[in-house]
Amino acid sequence: MFEYIPQEIRSVNNWCCWQAVPDPGKPGKIxxxxxxxxxxxxxxSNNSDTWCGFDDAVAASVNFSGIGFMFSGSGYFGVDIDGVEGAIEDYRHGETDNIIGEFIYGLQSYAEYSQSGRGIHIICRGKLPPAGRRRKNVEMYESGRFFIMTGNCASEFAEIADCTERIKPLHEKYIGGGTEPSTGIETPAPLNLSESEIIRLIEDSKQGDTFRALYAGKWDSFYTSQSEADxxxxxxxxxxxxxxxxxMDKIFRSSGLMRDKWDRKQSGTTYxxxxxxxxxxxxxxxYEPKSEYHIVIGQPAAKPEKKKLYSFDDTGNAERLVDTFGDRIRYSxxxxxxxxxxxxxxxxxxxxxxxxxxxxxxxxxRNDMDYYVQNAPENWGDxxxxxxxxxxxxxxxxSNRSKSSMITEAQHHVPITPDQLDTHKSLLCTPNGIINLxxxxxxxxxxxKFITKITNCEYTDKIDHPLWDSFLDSTFGGDQELIRYIQKAVGYSLTGSTQEQCAFFCYGTGRNGKSTFLETISDAIGDYATNIQPETIMVKPGATGPTSDIARLKGARFVNSAEPNEGVRLNEGLVKQLxxxxxxxASRKYENEFEFYPEFKLWMSTNHKPVIRGTDVGIWRRICLIPFTVCIPEDRVDKNLKYKLHQELPGIxxxxxxxxxxxxxxGLEQPQAVKQATAEYRSEMDVISxxxxxxxxxxxGxxxxxxxxxxxxxxxxxxxxNEYxxxxxxxxxxxxxxxSKGHDRDGVFYRGFSVNEEYLPYQVKFGGNVTSL
Known part of the structure; x- marks a missing residue:
């Protein structure tokens, strides 16, 4: 991955890792x-004790988002050109007469595509011209900053070049002697809204959850210090x-972040x-106010300067409903x-x-009557x-009838089908954002994105899970290979992918943690987890047609089924299909049939292994029997364990x-414990053997x-x-x-074995043949 990074900068100890975290102050930004x-x-960036060598950074990067390079004191500088997707697309297709080609061929030093893919980074040896480091899409730094390094080489220039002279005309053209203006925008016109109106506006936006938390003073889930949160x-x-x-100052002073430090004297002013x-x-x-209604349930509409006039009938009311709420409603x-x-x-x-x-x-x-009276067209009358x-x-x-007609009439304006919902298999929605898995x-x-599921807990990568680690260690007897496999299996189950084509059977006697394990995972991932009765995937005489229990699994990722009865038989054809x-x-009661591609992974907790009659690879390659062999002594059972684990759900x-x-x-290679347990299971189910x-x-023979x-x-x-x-x-x-099977005048026979006499009591041998009287 990083093999194209030049050896010259690999040899300096200016390396670090980096981690992507959501920026609460900038929605959708990382x-x-x-x-x-x-x-x-x-x-x-100003403390070399926090840096390391290239190899150490690469080795540690498996636990983070990637590696980075610190410029301070290195003798190198970096050029960052970002937000130029069109130029990059042209450059990739051989068009070099643009800003990307100008910098790459003007500097002729190592360049790579940025982590976002929307820009490039160029690493050069030498010094930058004085003054000016940033303007519009171009930034240049030689200290105080770090670059994320991808190793995704963007040119034929594989080595670092001395660009002290080459950078001067590019610096003059794109940055000049000055810096960015003191503000990123011209002074905008005031919004003419009160503090409470501004607060309500933010609360109803995509930033609403983050704003409410920070406004209440709850910053520690988002930032490492309160100053950063401020x-x-x-x-x-x-x-x-x-x-x-x-x-801004008025709203901040009314928030839970307000403290004495806000008015503390600092550098001739205040903090x-x-x-x-x-x-x-x-x-x-x-923020630019919309020209249409900015409205949510329970909030009166803000009136635009000019309104649309609707007809005095159900169709007009339906159009008004769709125009007001259309981006927030759909009908299936x-x-x-x-x-x-x-x-x-x-x-x-x-x-x-x-x-x-x-x-x-x-x-x-009711509020719009005066507007209609004053602005109705002439053909509406006086x-x-x-x-x-x-x-x-x-x-x-x-009237109830008119409201119902309004709602019915609006249906065909905002239709949606089940196959348009939850289509992003690599996304997982949480209360504080969407995880790109x-x-x-x-x-x-x-x-x-039309996501209908959400986890029960927020996501942060700045949290530990010591109790969960201890639980797994005791449940699986310290088998770290098995624990790592289970972590990957659960991680795979977060996605909508079914590429592994397997089902997980958690098998063991009582007091071994399997129910606690599955219930805790279900609690963490919330809507993405679904429970089904074990009978759903067992053979049911006379069962035909689409079923509502299968319909419930649409959009689920983690399906938990608990404790089938002893001796029940697995519906092998259905499991293969799912x-x-x-x-x-599938179909729900009183609803139309629909089709869907399963995205869920089946997890079954059982004291009794379901009967599998099939001997073909088609079914057995799907079965992953996870052994829960450690039985917790009754005097060591922690009855509050589930509650305690619930406190660690974000960490889990x-x-x-x-x-x-x-x-x-x-990948999901089975560990020895799973291979052995599954092989024993298959052997038990092999009636012929x-x-x-x-x-x-x-x-x-x-x-x-x-x-x-x-x-x-x-x-x-x-x-x-009592066998099958x-x-x-x-x-x-x-x-x-x-x-080996053959035929003669007496019928079909086998070779290669004999049957014990107790099961064939009337055998007589004739010239090497065994027959019964």
């Missing part, structure tokens, strides 16, 4: 934090307050003013249900949210007529995400044994030992897979 590869703490909160306020420092000024300086974009004809977006995920409306929206529309209509018709329509619209990065919530990536048909979610990243790097071991002797005699011996043995008794045709097919 902070790239330098990490000390030796300690796991934060690295500092600046992050002010960055957020700079956007929403349109860089109005006075308004608070310095923080506000820095936030304004760093702000490059401010398949599910016969409305969905609405709650700011984090899409929810099936089981609480009447769409009806509350209809109520909101009627209330909006003002008295318009007012009379409007009042009549408003009265009708307040390919990278471990946390992204902002996004209603356009784990093999094949499309299945991090453990699972780490497992997902491990699975993508290493059990019969042969108990009743037959393998020989050199010269004897003939009549097929009907062998079947009669098998049937007798099966009845006496297959039909003669099935028995013959299975025997033919293992032994």
């Amino acid at each position: 902070k790239k934090v330098p990490i000390n590869a030796k300690t796991g703490g934060q690295a500092q 600046l992050g909160f002010c960055n957020m306020l700079a956007f929403w307050c349109r860089c109005d420092e006075q308004l 608070g003013k310095i923080t506000l000024q820095k936030a304004v300086k760093d702000c490059t974009k401010v 004809y398949v599910n016969k249900s409305w969905l609405y977006y709650d700011g984090r995920k899409w929810c099936f409306d089981v609480t009447g949210a769409i009806h509350r929206m209809a109520d909101e529309i009627v209330e909006q209509m 003002t008295e007529t318009v007012e009379k018709n409007y009042m009549k329509h408003l009265k009708q619209s307040r 390919k990278t471990g990065e946390l992204q902002a919530h996004d209603r356009e 784990t093999g990536g094949d499309k299945v048909t 979610l991090k453990w699972a995400v780490d497992g997902c990243l491990l699975w993508q790097r290493e 059990a019969f042969m071991d108990a009743c037959c002797e393998i020989n050199d 010269w004897e003939k044994v009549r097929a009907k005699d062998v079947f009669q011996a098998y049937a007798k043995w099966a009845r006496e030992n 008794e297959m039909k003669s045709t099935k028995f013959g097919i299975e025997m033919a897979k293992r032994f």
Whole structure:
């Protein structure tokens, strides 16, 4: 991955790791934090004790997002060109007459594509011209900064060049002698909203959850220090307050972050003013009010300067509903249900949210009467007529029938089908953002992704899980190979991928932790986990057609089934279908049938292994039997363990995400414990082998044994030992897979074994043949 990085800079000890963390002050943005590869703490650009060598950084990077290079004191400088996707696309296709080609061929030094893929980094030996380090898309640094290194080489220049002279004309052209303006934008016009209105505006945005936490003073889940949280909160306020420092200061003082330090004298001013000024300086974009309604459930609509006029009928009301709430509502004809977006995920409306929206529309209509009277077109009549018709329509619209008609009429304007929901297999929605399971990065919530699931706990990579580690260690007897496999299996189960085509059976007697393990994982991942009755995947006589229990599994990732009865038989065909990536048909009661591709992984907790009759590889390659062999003594059982583990759910979610990243790097090779347990399970289910071991002797193959005699011996043995008794045709097919089979005038026979006399009491040998009288 990093083999293209030049040896010249590999030899200096200016390396570190880095970790991507969500930036609460900038929705959808990620902070790239330098990490000390030796300690796991934060690295500092002005402290070489927090740096390391290249090899150490690469070795430690498996636990972080990647590696980085610190410029201070190295004798190198870096050029960062970002946000130039179009130029990069052209450059990749051979077009060099653009900013990318100008820098690469002007400097002729090692260049690589940035981690985002939207820019390039060029590493050069030498010194930068004085003054000016950043303007628009171009930044240049030789100290105080670090570059994320990808090793994704962007040119034919594989070595570091001395660019002290080459950089001068490029610096003059793109940066010049000055620096960026003191603020990222021109002074914007004021928003003309009160503090409370601004606060409500932010709370109803994608940043709402983060804002509420910081406003309440709960910063430790997002930042490593309160000072950092202060600046992050002010960055957020700079956007929403349109860089109005006075308004930002008022909101900050009303928040839980306010403390005496805010007014403490510092460098001729105060800490608070310095923080506000820095936030304004760093702000490059401010909130622009929409020209349409900015409305959510329970909040009155903000009136635009010019409104659309709607007809006085159900169609007009439906259009008003869609125009007001259309980005937050959808209707599924398949599910016969409305969905609405709650700011984090899409929810099936089981609480009447769409009806509350209809109520909101009627209330909006009452407030709009004067506008209609004053702005109605001439063909609507005079003002008295318009007012009379409007009042009549408003009265009708307040009825239950009209509201229902409004809702029904709106359905076809915002349709959605089940296959449009939860389509992103590598995303996992949490209360504080969406995890990209390919990278471990946390992204902002996004209603356009149509996610209907959410975990029960927030995600952070800055948390440990000591109790969970201790639980796993005691449950699996310290078998670290098995524990690592289980972590990867759970991580794989977070995704919508079914590429491993397997099912996990957690087997063991009582008091061995398997139920606690599965329930805790289910608790952590929330909506992504579903429980099903074991009968769902067992053979059920007479069962035909799509079933509602299968329909419940649409969109699930982790399906837990507990304790099937002893002796029940696994529905092997269904398990193959559900784990093999094949499309299945399902239906819910009173709803239409629909098809979907399973994304879930089946986990079963059992004291009794389900009966599997199939002997083919098709079923057994899917079975992963995880042995829970450690039985906890009754006097050592912690009855509060589940509650204690619940306190570690964010850490357990991090453990699972780490497992997902491990699975993508290493695969899901079974450890010895799983291989052995599964092999023993398969042997137990092999009725033919059990019969042969108990009743037959393998020989050199010269004897003939009549097929009907062998079947009669098998049937007798099966009845006496309460074993599965297959039909003669099935028995013959299975025997033919293992032994030589022939025909003569007396019928079908086998070679290669003999049946013990106790099961064939009336045998007589004739010239090497065995027959029964």
